[in-house]
Amino acid sequence: GDSVTQMEGPVTLSEEAFLTINCTYTATGYPSLFWYVQYPGEGLQLLLKATKADDKGSNKGFEATYRKETTSFHLEKGSVQVSDSAVYFCALLNSGNTPLVFGKGTRLSVIA
């Protein structure tokens, strides 16, 4: 079945450091890929998405490129802020009515 694998956390960075959170997937067909963010005490929020190969999703300084050849959708940000501290989930949505499949999540802590 479809699955998503994320790098294990927690990840601790200093403010203004470069962030990469790796995500790879296994799926049949041509899924859409997403990054969701969960801030402390809050629900899941869509951060960015890409619906086809070579698409780049971007939002709030975060970027991720859909790489079909490497089945990856790594999340990057050039300069993290303390307010970026949260748990980040990579997710996959295949065609039809299949449910969203999440990775295990990666906790990011940014220190000033």
Add this chain to the structure above:
Amino acid sequence: AAGVIQSPRHLIKEKRETATLKCYPIPRHDTVYWYQQGPGQDPQFLISFYEKMQSDKGSIPDRFSAQQFSDYHSELNMSSLELGDSALYFCASSLRDPPEKLFFGSGTQLSVL
């Protein structure tokens, strides 16, 4: 813009009690999903509905049931609650076609004592 509304926000129950969680999807969304997220865990899919019919079933225990009503809101009914049922329960809604991003509610935090 209207979002996915879940109620209650917090719920405290004792073992063997029952609980009902409610979800109101974004207007015109035809698909509702329920997810369970244990402490420090990723969300696990429970069940989904499309046009008031069960669409897909995940790791939902037999003690749980759910339905979607004519106004598209959904309820998750949980009986014989166990300590391990303590979790954050998310509802999400979307349009089935085309399958795009899900919009999540803020969740119901269920604590079973």
